[in-house]
Amino acid sequence: MTISPLNDLNPGLDADSSVDLQELAQQHLIMHFTGAGAYNEAPPRVMVSGDGCWLTDSTGKRYLDALAGLFCVNVGYGYGAEIGHAVQQQMATLPYFSNWGYAQPPSILLAAKIAELAPAGLDRVFLTSGGSESNEAAVKLIRQYHQARGEHSRMKFIARRVSYHGTSYAALSLNGMTNFKKVFEPLMHGTRHISNTKRYKRPFGETEEQFTALLLQELEALIVQEGPDTVAGIFLEPLQNAGGSLTPPEGYCAGVREICDRHGILLVADEVICGFGRLGEWFGSTRYGMEPDIITFAKGVSSGHVPLGGMITTSAVIDTVLSGPQGMYLHGLTFGGHPAACAAGLANIAIMEREDILGHVRRTEPYFRARLSELLEHPLVGDLRGDGFHYSLELVTDKNARAWRSTISSNDFVAQHLNPALVDAGILCRAAVDHEGTPLIQFSPPLVFDTDDINFLVDHVRTVLDAMSNIDGLTA
Known part of the structure; x- marks a missing residue:
């Protein structure tokens, strides 16, 4: 079978099409997190x-x-032509150039716009192609930050049970979903997990204040047990997706922030899902008063129209790294800050603002x-x-x-x-x-x-x- 370009296939995507897309998918496409039955039984x-x-x-x-x-x-699916037009214009002007020692207008403008929308103090943006890459970037930034400060023992990270932070090496290590990660262990050294904020099935009569206190005591006890000078960062989703839309109890976010400040630990808000309007704010951190040192994002920044993500941090954090022994943030991605992707992100944010x-x-x-x-x-x-x-x-x-x-x-x-x-x-x-x-x-x-x-x-x-x-x- 000779496969035609997609624009030639589009008119034939009906019952009379000579191209069996389901069969082709079963024969050639490796689908993400998809059971074996989709390949040899019911097609996708x-x-x-x-x-x-x-x-x-x-x-x-x-x-x-x-x-x-x-x-x-x-x-939604009603703005593809508008976002696509922005991509088309950028492709016609400058289809690609990297951010390795250079910059181009879309990446500059998108970084500035995201800094404008982010919580106060978070004003430096590193761009990636997706959520896992964003969390990888945060892990590396945190490690470099502590090394630049001479705290070389800070190598451990804390996340929550049943949390999901991605599928790449460090991101998978942070995951609290053991069924996704155990096949690939051993992973990144030094990851630890604490309880999530699920209230359902907690003891009857327990108050929200008691639940918050219990969670914060558990976090504090783990840090003390591991040694505060060994803990580098804590990753939390403002609203935890895995486990079923888990929201933080009253006082939890403020309590985590206080513990991080007291022990010199950087707090990361994984906003790959919560960011860009999901909770009625540009970032879920704002809704819950989380005050992170770093926000990671993806998905909604382009409304999924193109692969795009990133990490937002403070000038204090990135300047500490830039002033450190290496004199740079030792991380880079070929497609991070791709001009066409950034054009899509800018168009998407403009639509969100225009349509309220x-x-x-x-x-x-x-x-x-x-x-x-x-x-x-x-x-x-x-x-x-x-x-x-x-x-x-x-x-x-x-x-x-x-x-x-x-x-x-x-x-x-x-x-x-x-x-x-x-x-x-x-x-x-x-x-x-x-x-x-x-x-x-x-x-x-x-x-x-x-x-x-x-x-x-x-x-x-x-x-x-x-x-x-x-x-x-x-x-x-």
């Missing part, structure tokens, strides 16, 4: 177009994208939460948590015990029943099993999601849950 769905918050596959079936692609298509996307999230959040809260009455829904445009439902079969107790395992339930039913209903979201063996349904839609989209989502999810309740053998 092929998405061919998008508009607003909706996607259409190669068969013509439409889906409501309630996960913004992969937590990234923040402006953040204001829309803040105005719509109460309605979104209220409609999702109705699902708490369903016999299978144990918990709803999240903020802004990021929520998770935790499913249980025993509400009193807050547990999944069934003759059908949670993994089989999600893989064989829940996820197929959601997709058949035209809902694209994340159905998974958390670290405690409990099914989750996660929603993180485009930030242009409106009340009609919310109503469609909630009504169809309720219908799916009703069908799940009738599965034989579900109740133990």
Whole structure:
């Protein structure tokens, strides 16, 4: 078979097309985090177009994208031509040049714009192509920072259990999801993990103040045990995605900041998902008063239209590194700050400002939460948590015990029943099993999601849950 350029294939993406894209995918495309069945059993769905918050596959079936692609298509699918035009103009002017000792207008302007949007004091920007690269960059910056200060023993990093920070070497080491990392161990030396901020299933009667105190005591105890002079940095997502939209309790962020200051540890906010409007602010750190030394970002900065990410830090941190023995930040990427990608990022931010996307999230959040809260009455829904445009439902079969107790395992339930039913209903979201063996349904839609989209989502999810309740053998 001779494969034609994509622009020649586009007219033929219908049932009469001579090109079987599903077959080609099975034969040639290695898909990300995709089970073996997609290669030798049911082929993958092929998405061919998008508009607003909706996607259409190669068969013509439409889906409501309630996960913004992969937590990234923040402006939805209606601005591709506008962002693409900005990319086209840049490609016609300067398609590529590096940031290794040089700069070009788009990378300069994007760095300046991000510094303008970032929390006060965070004004220096290093650009990458994605989230894992951004967290790798932060690890290397922190290591160099402490070495420049003569604190060579500071090599350890702390993150939270079940956290997700990427798939590259250092980022994978930071992950608190053991099922993703154990195959590749040993990884980066000196990573440690503390409890996350999940409240559901905590002891009855525990106050939020008590929970915060417990979490901070655990962090302090770990630092003391490891030796404060050995700990370099702490990585936290403002709202933790993995584990199901885990928000910080009152006083937690301020307490972590105080501990970091007292022990000379740098605090990193991993905002790969939370950044660029997901929580109704440009950065989730602002919503929760986190005050990090470094922010890492990706996904929403370009609304996923091109690969783009980065790291924001303070002048104090980067100037310490630049004044150190090496006289430079010892890190670089061929495509970091790519001019076409930066042009897309600038266009995306301009759209978000012009359309008041953040204001829309803040105005719509109460309605979104209220409609999702109705699902708490369903016999299978144990918990709803999240903020802004990021929520998770935790499913249980025993509400009193807050547990999944069934003759059908949670993994089989999600893989064989829940996820197929959601997709058949035209809902694209994340159905998974958390670290405690409990099914989750996660929603993180485009930030242009409106009340009609919310109503469609909630009504169809309720219908799916009703069908799940009738599965034989579900109740133990």
